Amino acid sequence: MDFEDFIIPPRKIRTESWQIGDKITNDIKEDSIVLLFLSDYRGADGDADSQEFTQIRREFYRLSQLDFDIPIVDLGDLVSGKTPQDSHYILQEVLSACHYKHAIPVIIGGSNDFALSLFSALSFHQKDISYTQISNVVSLKQDDEIHESNFLSKILGSKNFSIKNCPHLGYQKHLNESDSVKLIKEVQFDIIRLAEMMNSTEKTEPYFRKADLVTINCDAVESFNESFSINPQVNGLNKREVCAYMKEIGLGEKLKSVGIFNYNIYSDSQLNHQLLAQMIWYLIEGINIQRSHPKEKSFETFFVLINDEQYAFKRDVFSNLWYFGDDEAIDNCIPCSRSDFDEAKRGFLSPRFTRI
Numbered sequence: 001m002d003f004e005d006f007i008i009p010p011r012k013i014r015t016e017s018w019q020i021g022d023k024i025t026n027d028i029k030e031d032s033i034v035l036l037f038l039s040d041y042r043g044a045d046g047d048a049d050s051q052e053f054t055q056i057r058r059e060f061y062r063l064s065q066l067d068f069d070i071p072i073v074d075l076g077d078l079v080s081g082k083t084p085q086d087s088h089y090i091l092q093e094v095l096s097a098c099h100y101k102h103a104i105p106v107i108i109g110g111s112n113d114f115a116l117s118l119f120s121a122l123s124f125h126q127k128d129i130s131y132t133q134i135s136n137v138v139s140l141k142q143d144d145e146i147h148e149s150n151f152l153s154k155i156l157g158s159k160n161f162s163i164k165n166c167p168h169l170g171y172q173k174h175l176n177e178s179d180s181v182k183l184i185k186e187v188q189f190d191i192i193r194l195a196e197m198m199n200s201t202e203k204t205e206p207y208f209r210k211a212d213l214v215t216i217n218c219d220a221v222e223s224f225n226e227s228f229s230i231n232p233q234v235n236g237l238n239k240r241e242v243c244a245y246m247k248e249i250g251l252g253e254k255l256k257s258v259g260i261f262n263y264n265i266y267s268d269s270q271l272n273h274q275l276l277a278q279m280i281w282y283l284i285e286g287i288n289i290q291r292s293h294p295k296e297k298s299f300e301t302f303f304v305l306i307n308d309e310q311y312a313f314k315r316d317v318f319s320n321l322w323y324f325g326d327d328e329a330i331d332n333c334i335p336c337s338r339s340d341f342d343e344a345k346r347g348f349l350s351p352r353f354t355r356i
Helices: 054-061 084-100 112-123 151-157 178-186 239-250 270-292 338-345
Strands: 033-038 072-078 104-109 129-134 163-165 168-171 191-193 213-217 257-261 299-306 309-316 322-324 334-336
Touching (some): 033 084, 033 270, 084 112, 084 257, 112 129, 112 151, 112 257, 178 191, 239 270, 257 270
Parallel strands (some): 033 072, 104 257, 129 163, 129 213
Antiparallel strands (some): 309 322
């Protein structure tokens, strides 16, 4: 498919040689990071009019490129389809082109239901997808039309999708139906409250380590001055925390696709544009660091005795990351944190380690 009819190329922005904009190209490359901006918010009861992303790009392009080796591509702005389904179809075609070249697409803007397109496109290329999402709400409505309130139901309920894991991070109790939260727990997917994510990424980093797909709903980020998301919230991850989590997402060992949805594209706030630009930058920094890690790994193994049962924990000597399990293949072990190991030494083993 020729994407020229569906993508508006980005405007030229003058940058200096040390800035990240100086190394950005506009064609999908092998093993690259591909940025694509969306204006379709119909899945969140908004409109699909083309929006101007130049101010966000200006803030992003002028950040430092440090020692980034990974190619960075800015494809431009996706033209919204006549219907939301058309937009989803076009996006999936672009995403599939990225996956064929082992590029990591990063979708910026659009409503949260476009996570369905990211999942669908990736499922064409692999099975047993691990999908981690950061969102303040858990919604499992059953409507036919694609909407941010039902996309998760479509992912979990489709016979065409194979999902390995689907942790939900950042939910806020006062914003959610208890039945939806209960259902997620019944299918044994972890659900983590906002309070457990604040101040440190250590406890929730393991949910990103093996994730194939990660999406973040900007409604999970607290708004300041002007609304940061289209459904602004007074409580959420603060600006430093969300950048730290974007870096953790980039550090994921199996990351193949990322979505940043529900950003308030109607905002004129320079601070909002700066925060979104820096979120993208920290994601790229994480990916660049991960690709510099040695392929060969070595581990230390520690055994803990709880109620006469012996359990093994492993620590990656290079990264200092922890795993639960005694399998020789580290992919068969469960990512965990140092605090999980410390808790086990005190006699408490997390229930997620003993699920069948």
